[in-house]
Amino acid sequence: MSDVVSHYSGSGDLVAAIRDALTNAGVDVDGISTLALAPVDEFHIRGRAATLEIAEALAINDESIVLDLGSGLGGPARTLAEVISCQVTGIDLTPEFCETAARLSEWTGLADRTHFAVGDATALVFPDGAFDAAMTIHVAMNIADKTGMYREARRVLKPGGRFVVYDVLQGPGGDVHFPVPWARDPSTSHLVTTEQMRELLHDAGFTVIAETDSSAESRDWFAAMAARMAESGPPPVTFAAFLGSDFAEMARNQVANLTEDRIRTVMFVCR
Numbered sequence: 001m002s003d004v005v006s007h008y009s010g011s012g013d014l015v016a017a018i019r020d021a022l023t024n025a026g027v028d029v030d031g032i033s034t035l036a037l038a039p040v041d042e043f044h045i046r047g048r049a050a051t052l053e054i055a056e057a058l059a060i061n062d063e064s065i066v067l068d069l070g071s072g073l074g075g076p077a078r079t080l081a082e083v084i085s086c087q088v089t090g091i092d093l094t095p096e097f098c099e100t101a102a103r104l105s106e107w108t109g110l111a112d113r114t115h116f117a118v119g120d121a122t123a124l125v126f127p128d129g130a131f132d133a134a135m136t137i138h139v140a141m142n143i144a145d146k147t148g149m150y151r152e153a154r155r156v157l158k159p160g161g162r163f164v165v166y167d168v169l170q171g172p173g174g175d176v177h178f179p180v181p182w183a184r185d186p187s188t189s190h191l192v193t194t195e196q197m198r199e200l201l202h203d204a205g206f207t208v209i210a211e212t213d214s215s216a217e218s219r220d221w222f223a224a225m226a227a228r229m230a231e232s233g234p235p236p237v238t239f240a241a242f243l244g245s246d247f248a249e250m251a252r253n254q255v256a257n258l259t260e261d262r263i264r265t266v267m268f269v270c271r
């Protein structure tokens with residue numbers, strides 16, 4: 001098992017852990033809404049709100065076939081499938097996440113529009129031009145070979161198709177405080193700066209048509225989450241289901257990393 005996969009893989013049965021946490025809170029998983037799953041399956045800063053921005057930026061419709069690189073538990077794929085009625089294929093390095101993503105799609109009734117497979121974003125099995133659009137959310141932080149990743153994204157996209165990258169980037173404020181949700185130490189963390197990211201996307205053959213730095217909104221998102229938790233406690237299930245008890249420290253570090261400008265969240269809309 002690679003270090004990245006072992007970072008994300010829990011010690012038990014993730015589907016059972018999510019189901020039990022929801023059931024104990026009185027939530028029936030059959031027919032559960034994507035909104036109710038968002039605290040555990042939209043595994044990135046600014047959660048579902050960021051995914052809705054991406055859905056808009058992808059310029060897709062109900063006939064589109066979309067690729068999600070590093071799809072995690074499948075929250076972003078399901079949100080797209082639900083709001084746009086498109087087909088989404090997600091690939092992810094972590095087998096447990098792919099299995100869980102498929103089950104959560106069954107619970108939400110979106111299994112016919114979302115498909116998940118184990119795969120490496122730097123070596124895709126899909127033929128050239130297989131997808132109308134592609135997205136990747138908070139994944140490249142784990143990937144040293146970003147050139148390979150973006151070349152592959154470009155290869156499997158139809159000409160003119162959009163590619164949206166929403167990632168955590170290195171800020172000017174200094175080295176990241178670990179642990180963070182994507183890595184417990186620097187060995188599996190590969191952040192680049194905004195300038196380097198622009199260059200990487202350009203070199204892979206993309207034209208960046210929009211670039212949005214949402215770091216201030218990301219700080220607000222953490223503050224709003226902390227305020228909600230102080231008032232009404234945590235939601236029934238959170239990222240702690242797979243990150244374990246370290247999650248609280250990871251969240252505190254993310255706030256410090258954002259406040260000290262050690263990390264930034266940036267979205268690139270490419271064609």
Ligand SMILES: C[S@@+](CC[C@H](N)C(=O)[O-])C[C@H]1O[C@@H](n2cnc3c(N)ncnc32)[C@H](O)[C@@H]1O
Pocket residue numbers: 004005008041042043044069070071072073074075076091092093094097119120121122136137138139142143181182
């Ligand atoms: C922070 S999670 C984000 C998951 C999802 N994109 C989301 O926003 O909910 C990062 C994901 O990237 C995946 N990942 C890391 N390296 C990868 C690679 N080389 N190929 C595919 N997936 C990868 C991990 O397994 C993990 O599921």
